[in-house]
Amino acid sequence: MRMIKESLRAQRIETPSWAYGNSGTRFKVFAQRGVPRDPYEKIADAAQVHAFTGVAPTVALHIPWDKVDDYADLASHAAGLGVGIGAINSNVFQDDDYKLGSVTHPDPKVRAKALAHLLECVDIMDATGSDTLKLWFSDGTNYPGQDDIRARQDRLAEALAAVYQRLGDDQRFLLEYKLFEPAFYMTDLPDWGTAYAHCVKLGPKAQVVVDTGHHAPGTNIEFIVAFLLREGKLGGFDFNSRFYADDDLMVGAADPFQLFRIMYEVIGGGGFTERTAFMLDQCHNIEPKIAGQIRSVMNVQEATAKALLVDREALAAAQRAGDVLGANAVLMDAYNTDVRPLLAELREESGLAPDPMAAYAKSGYFEKIAADRVGGAQAGWGA
Numbered sequence: 298m299r300m301i302k303e304s305l306r307a308q309r310i311e312t313p314s315w316a317y318g319n320s321g322t323r324f325k326v327f328a329q330r331g332v333p334r335d336p337y338e339k340i341a342d343a344a345q346v347h348a349f350t351g352v353a354p355t356v357a358l359h360i361p362w363d364k365v366d367d368y369a370d371l372a373s374h375a376a377g378l379g380v381g382i383g384a385i386n387s388n389v390f391q392d393d394d395y396k397l398g399s400v401t402h403p404d405p406k407v408r409a410k411a412l413a414h415l416l417e418c419v420d421i422m423d424a425t426g427s428d429t430l431k432l433w434f435s436d437g438t439n440y441p442g443q444d445d446i447r448a449r450q451d452r453l454a455e456a457l458a459a460v461y462q463r464l465g466d467d468q469r470f471l472l473e474y475k476l477f478e479p480a481f482y483m484t485d486l487p488d489w490g491t492a493y494a495h496c497v498k499l500g501p502k503a504q505v506v507v508d509t510g511h512h513a514p515g516t517n518i519e520f521i522v523a524f525l526l527r528e529g530k531l532g533g534f535d536f537n538s539r540f541y542a543d544d545d546l547m548v549g550a551a552d553p554f555q556l557f558r559i560m561y562e563v564i565g566g567g568g569f570t571e572r573t574a575f576m577l578d579q580c581h582n583i584e585p586k587i588a589g590q591i592r593s594v595m596n597v598q599e600a601t602a603k604a605l606l607v608d609r610e611a612l613a614a615a616q617r618a619g620d621v622l623g624a625n626a627v628l629m630d631a632y633n634t635d636v637r638p639l640l641a642e643l644r645e646e647s648g649l650a651p652d653p654m655a656a657y658a659k660s661g662y663f664e665k666i667a668a669d670r671v672g673g674a675q676a677g678w679g680a
């Protein structure tokens with residue numbers, strides 16, 4: 298139990314700046330009271346999540362949603378609040394120029410513009426001390442014949458190589474794939490295999506990030522995790538839940554068992570280290586933002602605790618003996634354990650309140666920001 302507690306205490310979960318702003322669907326963005334008006338306030342909210350959970354010490358930025366004049370100043374603001382800047386997320390999907398793609402666009406001028414943005418993101422990493430760049434491309438086509446699939450792969454490879462060249466010694470990029478949306482016929486980076494192949498060609502500073510909402514229904518995500526870890530190519534996660542498509546709901550809400558299975562593979566595959574980025578990529582359309590993030594962090598902690606509880610010796614023995622039911626029972630025993638008392642105890646041992654949700658509600662922070670902040674900003678996504 299001591300080892301399990303130590304592992305849980307060392308866990309690091311990164312929250313996304315865009316989770317704190319107003320968001321919604323393409324039908325409606327619901328404005329909430331108290332949402333941040335600028336990146337400085339988003340970071341202040343992220344610091345609250347860390348203050349009550351103790352395991353969320355970094356916040357990811359999305360550029361240009363979090364554009365500021367002085368990124369070093371933003372990083373020191375974060376440090377002053379007890380958090381750091383995590384992954385820098387690029388954005389080559391919201392300009393009119395990108396209608397037919399960004400780095401895969403048929404027009405070299407648009408490709409050059411997209412690449413310049415990606416390189417600017419590395420400059421922002423330098424200024425903030427971030428070591429991780431996250432690349433997601435909305436590139437793809439809507440109709441067969443619209444553009445040449447292989448030529449687009451060549452253009453993608455060229456851009457990725459240029460970004461890779463620009464990375465410093467301690468920096469890396471995480472390449473994100475997504476099955477579909479906004480492109481509906483063909484996506485240029487649709488799956489882990491495509492992302493993996495590009496990363497393998499480039500080298501160790503290119504790794505794959507698994508966004509749990511980016512797969513076809515029924516996909517065995519833990520298999521992907523196990524495979525990528527085995528190849529040294531799992532860079533991290535964008536955690537969220539989905540019922541249908543890229544729903545961006547709170548992680549562990551739709552399928553806590555899947556989250557447990559993923560964490561089980563992470564731990565077994567040696568991925569439970571600081572080299573794996575455990576990030577949330579969620580939008581809270583109808584629920585309160587900070588509380589939604591706290592709940593999500595707790596869901597990841599619970600899945601992790603259960604995965605750590607698996608009796609791996611008993612499991613290996615059952616597997617060696619070909620005991621199908623016995624092996625499954627070992628896994629299910631861990632999953633069915635109520636780990637909430639363990640986590641409450643752990644928090645108290647670290648000087649935190651045992652129930653972060655209740656402690657945050659009691660803190661009065663929400664009432665304060667609701668009174669202070671008028672006209673909060675949109676997250677940028679889901680408009």
Ligand code: PSV
Binds near residue numbers: 315473543578678
């Ligand atoms: C795309 O759906 C995505 O998952 C990428 O990570 C984006 O940067 C993010 O959503 C924005 O919410």
Ligand code: MN
Binds near residue numbers: 433473508535
């Ligand atoms: Mn994502």
Ligand code: MN
Binds near residue numbers: 510511543578
């Ligand atoms: Mn997504």
